[in-house]
Amino acid sequence: MSERTPEAEYSHELPRLALDENTRRQRGEKIKVSMIGLCGCWGCSLSLLDVDERILELLDHITILRSSFTDIKRIPERCTIGFIEGGVANEENFETLQHYRENCDVLISVGACAIWGGVPAMRNARTELEDCLREAYADSVTRPGEGPSLIPLHDELPRIADRVYPCHEVVKMDYFIPGCPPDGDAIFRVLNDLLNGRPIDLPTSINRYD
Amino acid sequence: MIKLVIDGKPVEAEEGANLVEAAGENGVYIPTLCYLKGEPCIGTCRVCSVRVNGNVTAACSVTVDDGMEVDVDEPEVADMRRALVEALFAEGNHNCPSCEKSGRCELQAVGYETGMVVSRFPYRYPPRDRDVGARHLWLERDRCIFCQRCVEHIRDRTSGHKIFSINGRGSRARIEIDVELADQMPPEQVREAMDICPVGCILEKRVGFDVPMGQRKFEVQTHRERATEGTSNE
Numbered sequence: 219m220s221e222r223t224p225e226a227e228y229s230h231e232l233p234r235l236a237l238d239e240n241t242r243r244q245r246g247e248k249i250k251v252s253m254i255g256l257c258g259c260w261g262c263s264l265s266l267l268d269v270d271e272r273i274l275e276l277l278d279h280i281t282i283l284r285s286s287f288t289d290i291k292r293i294p295e296r297c298t299i300g301f302i303e304g305g306v307a308n309e310e311n312f313e314t315l316q317h318y319r320e321n322c323d324v325l326i327s328v329g330a331c332a333i334w335g336g337v338p339a340m341r342n343a344r345t346e347l348e349d350c351l352r353e354a355y356a357d358s359v360t361r362p363g364e365g366p367s368l369i370p371l372h373d374e375l376p377r378i379a380d381r382v383y384p385c386h387e388v389v390k391m392d393y394f395i396p397g398c399p400p401d402g403d404a405i406f407r408v409l410n411d412l413l414n415g416r417p418i419d420l421p422t423s424i425n426r427y428d
Numbered sequence: 429m430i431k432l433v434i435d436g437k438p439v440e441a442e443e444g445a446n447l448v449e450a451a452g453e454n455g456v457y458i459p460t461l462c463y464l465k466g467e468p469c470i471g472t473c474r475v476c477s478v479r480v481n482g483n484v485t486a487a488c489s490v491t492v493d494d495g496m497e498v499d500v501d502e503p504e505v506a507d508m509r510r511a512l513v514e515a516l517f518a519e520g521n522h523n524c525p526s527c528e529k530s531g532r533c534e535l536q537a538v539g540y541e542t543g544m545v546v547s548r549f550p551y552r553y554p555p556r557d558r559d560v561g562a563r564h565l566w567l568e569r570d571r572c573i574f575c576q577r578c579v580e581h582i583r584d585r586t587s588g589h590k591i592f593s594i595n596g597r598g599s600r601a602r603i604e605i606d607v608e609l610a611d612q613m614p615p616e617q618v619r620e621a622m623d624i625c626p627v628g629c630i631l632e633k634r635v636g637f638d639v640p641m642g643q644r645k646f647e648v649q650t651h652r653e654r655a656t657e658g659t660s661n662e
Contacts, residue, residue, distance in 0.1 A: 342553035394545040398525035422540045427524035
């Protein structure tokens with residue numbers, strides 16, 4: 219988002235309706251939580267929804283500023299807890315992750331991609347970036363039949379990174395929840411431990427890498 | 429029977445018993461990867477490292493002795509074991525979500541038991557070519573941890589020659605297969621080779637993902653439960 223065109227307008231910069239006084243006061247007392255996806259499939263973000271009706275009891279204590287419910291790209295105010303899904307694969311991912319690190323007290327890597335790159339990181343082991351882009355675009359068997367074979371390049375498109383980086387190689391991450399995706403149970407447990415000031419305990423029965 | 433002390437608790441074991449087995453029979457789980465019950469110790473992975481009379485050593489290589497003092501759960505050695513598992517995850521390409529051995533992979537099961545959530549070492553993403561030359565099985569080298577179980581324990585049934593070998597050293601090491609001997613393997617030996625591989629490197633062709641999630645080997649019974657079967661700590 220650093221190289222923006224003058225007419226670009228981002229969702230987090232749009233004017234927002236003012237909250238009524240009562241809601242604003244109630245939210246002010248709650249712990250603020252956000253979750254965003256970088257280079258992932260948004261499956262981990264859906265796992266947050268798999269907390270199901272337990273989210274209702276959590277909502278007495280937390281308010282969710284950014285998640286699949288509120289599709290903004292930046293968090294409007296400082297959060298206590300930030301969940302990050304996905305690895306760092308392009309310029310925009312770097313900026314978003316840095317924004318979250320600067321604006322969250324506790325930052326958590328959620329899922330295989332955030333922890334070690336996951337499926338997108340297969341390109342780290344296999345090939346040069348250029349070969350990868352050529353295979354995906356210029357030489358793709360599903361590219362449009364007519365017109366030139368091109369690798370997309372435009373100021374509005376984030377530049378792709380030389381390889382996919384685990385989040386903790388870019389900024390300091392405080393906790394890790396493995397899984398592809400982790401169960402809603404695992405996310406609930408970590409969130410619940412944090413809210414109650416307990417040391418985080420991800421028991422063997424819940425810890426999953428797949 | 430002889431007496432030894434494990435984690436401060438006096439226990440009994442049969443004379444000449446292997447420490448991994450003696451601990452398991454007394455309900456103490458020691459993680460293992462290259463070790464196979466009843467087979468000679470290979471001692472390549474060191475994941476079973478414990479403190480024996482003050483010195484850190486691989487438990488699979490130790491025969492119990494009267495008066496022996498063993499520390500398994502001490503935080504420092506437990507962290508060493510986890511570091512060894514984390515090093516293996518960082519060294520190869522261990523993509524559990526896309527691996528058909530997931531749920532029955534010993535490296536993964538031991539990762540859970542040692543409490544690994546991320547590797548403390550930088551992930552290396554080494555390029556490793558797979559080998560599909562043999563008729564009945566193939567090698568997904570991304571996952572090989574060089575435990576040498578296949579090298580030692582899977583041999584040609586007529587000549588006794590090794591079918592698998594490790595070629596090269598250090599980061600250039602790779603597992604190789606003797607295609608001629610491999611093509612003579614009977615079906616049950618092919619299955620044995622796949623089962624003996626603690627990761628998803630040796631795979632039988634034309635099968636895969638044949639057990640649903642929730643019913644896979646270590647989901648039915650964990651690595652710890654298997655090692656301490658029949659004891660009160662199970």
